Each structure stands twice: as C-alpha cells, then as structure tokens.
Amino acid sequence: MKISIQNLQLKYGSFTAIENLNLDIEDGEALVLLGQSGCGKTSTMRCIAGLEEPTSGRIIIDDVVVFDSEKGINLPPNKRNVGMVFQSYAVWPHMTVAQNVAYSLKQKKLSKSEIDERVMEALTLVGLEPYADRGASLLSGGQMQRVALARSLVMRPSVLMLDEPLSNLDARLRDRLRVELREIQLQLGLTCVYVTHDQHEAFALADRIALLQGGRIVQMGAPQHMYEAPASASIAHFLGVSNIMDCTPEGTAAGSTTARIANSELTVQSAQLASDAGTSPKVCIRAEDLQITAMPTEHPNSWPGTVRVAGFQGNDIRYAIQLESGPELDALGGLRRGEQHKVGDRVWVTVNPREVQILPAEVLA
Template sequence: MKITIENLQLRYGNFTAIENLNLEIDEGESVVLLGKSGCGKTSTMRCIAGLEEPTAGRITIGDTVVFDAAKGINLPPNKRNVGMVFQSYAVWPHMTVFQNVAYSLKLQKLPAAEVKSRVAEVLELVGLSDFAQRGASLLSGGQMQRVALARSLVMRPSVLMLDEPLSNLDARLRDRLRVELREIQLSLGLTTVYVTHDQQEAFALADRIALMQGGRIVQIGGPTAIYNEPASASIAHFLGVSNIFDCTATVGADGYVTAVRTGGEVIRTEQRGLATADDFKACIRSEDLVLSNVSGGGTNEFSGRVAVTSFQGSSIRYAVTLDNGGELDVFAPTKGAERFAIGDRVFASVAPENVQVLPADVVRQARLQEVAA
C-alpha cells in the first residue's frame, strides 16, 4: 500500500526529533531511511507504525488515515496492518521455529489447517522449511533473523518495516541476507520502509533512498543518483567521500567551477554552476585519485609524502601528508598499480570530472534561509 506522510513533526520538550517531514512511498516500493544515529530515521518509522505519537502532521496508509494531529486520529499499531522487524530478534528460545512463527496466528484463533499452511508458506519463502521443528535456541544469528522476518510476513502486512535488522550479523552474512531480503520484497511486491546507517545496505535494498540529517530529509532519490550527486559535502562524507577540503569557489567565463583549496592548490572541475551557499567544500573520492612518484605537471595535482599504507586485499589504502597542509586518502588497486612505501614522495592527481564542489551542509543552509525569510 502507498504511504503518505505530510508535515510530520515529533518533539520531546525543546528537542525536535522530526521537523516538517514530507514523504510519499508508492505501493510496492522499497524506501530506505538512511542517516547517522539521532537523525530521526527510526523515529519516523515508529511514527508510521504507531509506536510513537507525532506532535503534528498526518500519515496515510493506503486509503486509511492512521494519524492526523488536527483531527485527533491516532490508530493503534494493531489497526495499521504493519509488519515490524527489529535489530533484536526477540525470538522465544523455548519454542520451535514453527511455534515462533505461528504464535500470532494462534492468538487470532485461526483454524489449525490455515495456521499450518501459512507458516509453511513463509518458512519456504525465508529458507527455513527444514528447520520448522528445531528449537529456536539452536539457531544461528542469521536463522533467528529469518524467523523474525517470517513472523512478520505470516501476518500478511500491507507494509513491512525493518529497523537495522542485519546490524548484529557478521559482514558476509549481512551481504547474503541483503540480497535475500531484496528478493523477498520484490517477489511479494511489499511496500517496505527500511532504516539503516549503513550506506552499502541502503544501496543494495532501495528503490529510493531518503537521506536524513537533523530530523529532515535532506536528499531523496535512487541509489545511483544519491551516490553520484550528493547534495552537500556532509552527505558526501557520510557516503564515504574521504577527501573534503575547505575552498573558495568561482564560476569561470566558460561556465565551469574552479575551487582554490586553503592549501593553495587550484582545483578545476567539469561542474557547471554552484548552489546558493556561504560555505563550499571540494570533494574527491579516494578511488578517483592516481598516485605517481613523478609529477605530471598537469592540473589538479597534489604533492606530499606517504604517511600510512594499509593493505586491504583488492586495494591498498594510502594516507598522504600534503606539502601545503592537510592529508589525502587514496585507494589504489593491488594489481597493476605502482606500490609506495611510508616516506615516499608522491604526486596525486585527479581528473576534473571527478571533483565536486558542494555546499558544506544543506540543513544549516536551509535553517539560515528560514531565519532570513
């Protein structure tokens, strides 16, 4: 079902957790709320589910208004047909897998045959058919998370909400379950709201990502657009851009942006135009820098010495202390690239098309504009 959130606010005394949030989630769409701890993403999900009462605004699921502050409407969670999967598995260890998944159906006093059929259906879906009679205390973390997911799916919710459900699992298992979760969401056509602080998880699971800062959605779009076109330097940093420099920025007669780093280097781009802001940063991804032991004499070149090397399997990470102050973070492929040692003098270059000059922080800029208005 479609979810519509209008002018949502959530305050605790003088603290604002959610500030005038608007969001539409289409039927069958997977939207990931992404951001740092405290940005308001879990609070937003809890408001949709009915676990938190907003201060103001309106929330509609399908054709049903589940919350409207102005009209005094606030449906309880059990009337919203929303399934929830949390970071904590909350699996009953004294029950079998079947009993855990069937528990909520038995509370509804459904016929035994229907309970058996529905549980078997979801256990097949999450890959636990062979574990139906196994005690939950004997399951691995990944299997417990599948039980928690099955327990929500067996209720046939209109909307599925997942709050960092994979954060307790090891890296390889997380990678595998991301794919499985996405397959389940697509096969069922479920409208899904997923909360995470892990950008890789967001990229893997989302049709759209709503990136949150300070209780607001500061950017929303498909994973590719969010990755390639962050709206601010703070967003770029959160998405893994390590090299962010203070700079002054200008638009030349040719329409292209040029930045001058505080250290003195002139950084040219293929970017056309600048957003309205009072503070700009030059942003360069670590993997877009090329290291050499000789100067190329071209544009966008930084000189310095290798301070740290870190072998990371398919890549080597270098920390380069720059001659003009500051540090560069550089990723180089393990194979086919020149190797450098600590203390080596190096020159790092980046193509103009791989430089972005962005406002420092869109939340700060928005608040400045609100004050000015």
C-alpha cells in the same frame, strides 16, 4: 500499499525529533530512511507503524487515514496491517522455529491447517523450511534474524518495516542477507520501509533513499543519484567521501571552476560550477577517484606527495598521502591497476576535474 506522510511533527518536550516531514512512498517501493543516530529515522518509522503518536500531521496507508491530529484519528498498530522487524530478534528460545513463527497466527485463532500452511510458506521464503522443528536456542544469529523476518511475513502485511535488522550480524552475513531481503521484497511486491545508518546497506536495498538530518529530509533520490550528486559536504561525508576541504573559488572559465584549498598553496579544478556552493564552500573528492603514480602526469589536478600510511585491504590498498603543497589525502589504490606503493615513497596524486565537487557545507535552506 502506498504511504503518504503529511506535515509530520514529533516533539518530546522542547526537543523536536521530526520537523514538518512530507513523504510519499509508492506501492511496492523499497524506501530506506538513512541517517546518523538521533536524526529521526526510527521515530518516523515508529509513527507510521503506530508505535509512536506524532504531535501533529497526517499519515495515510492505502487510502486509509491511520493518523490525523486535527481529526483525532490514531489507529492502533494492529489495525494498520504493518509488519515490523526489529534490531533485536526477540525470538523465544523455548519454542521451535515453527512455533515462533506461528505464535501471532494462534493469537488470531486461525485454523491449524491455515497456520501450518502459512508458517511453511513464510519459512520457505526465508530459507528456514528445513529448520521448522529445531529449537530456536540452537540457531545462529543469521537464522534468528530470518525467524524474526518470517514472523512478520506470516501475517501477510501490506507494509514491511525493518529497523536496523542486520546490525547485530557479522559483515559477511550482512552482505548475504541484504541480497536475500531485497529478493523477498521484490518477489512479494511489498512496500518496504527500511531504517539504517549504513550507507552501503541503503545503496543495496533501496529504490529510493531519504537522508535525514535533524528530523528533516535533506536529500532524497535513487541510490546512484545520491552517491554521485550529494547535496552538501556533510551528506557527502556521511556517504563515504573522505577528502573534504575548505576552499575559496577563484574563478570560472571554459565551464570549470578553480578553487584554492584553505591554508595551502594547492589549487583544484572542478568541472562543476561553484555558484550554488554558498558562503562556506568545500572541495569534495572520493578516495577511489584519486589515481596514484610514481611519475608526474600532465593533468590539471596532479600533485606530488609522500606516502605516510599504506593499509592492505585485499584487492585495494588504502593510502594516506601528504601533499607537498597541501593537505593529507585519503586515497584508494587498486592492486590490479599497479598502484602499489610503500610508506615513504614519493608519488603523484591525480584526479579528473569531473570527479571534483564543490559543495555547500550544509543543505541550503
């Protein structure tokens, strides 16, 4: 089902949670609302579901106007055919898995045969069919989250909304359930709205990502595009870019820009032109794009430094490297590339100009 949000605004007194938001979500699309706490992502989802009444604007689901401030339309949640999965499992411990999933269907007074059929269908989708008769209090956290998902899927919603559903789980289980959620969404062709503050979760689940700051969408696009081309330094930082430095562009030649890092003698070459970086440009370099060697190279961006911290991370080592003529850089060395160095080692740090971005501090209005 397609969702259209037009000029949506939500205020709590003098505080504006959502500011003039416009968004179209295509039929069968998985859209992730990504952002820090308080950016308006959960409020946006709750407005779509009918759990929050916007101050103004219009929301259309499958060509049905479910909210229109000017016409006084505000359909209740049960009239919107929207399924919700929350951060809290809200599983009844005194019921079995099947009874938890069947509860809403019983409230609709469906026949027992239809309830049984739909419950088993939902449990099979989430991999809980063998646990149908198990007491919910005996489930693990991951299994409880699957029950919560099945409870929404059993209603056969046109739109599935998930509000940080994996945040209470351990890292390995989160990784596995991300894949399972994506498989279910693709298998059913569900239009899906997913709220998270975790960029890795967003990259894994989304067809498109809408990144919110201060109640407005500051960038939208496919995961790979968002990763490779953040619109501002603040977005790059949120998406995991750890080396962000104030700079002054000094000139452009042969399709590249030279910039001087603030409060240092370090100059950096970028293959990107800095004409759109505004009045507060910043150099942004990902830790994984830095190459670390024991000997100097002849690349334009190659600087000597000393290893201050080396943290083992399995296949990688995370380094803090203090440059001799500049700032400290965060770098990720690959053990398989032979990039293994000790604290106190003198090294050379190199980055390709294509991997250096010069961005405005914030999205230009």
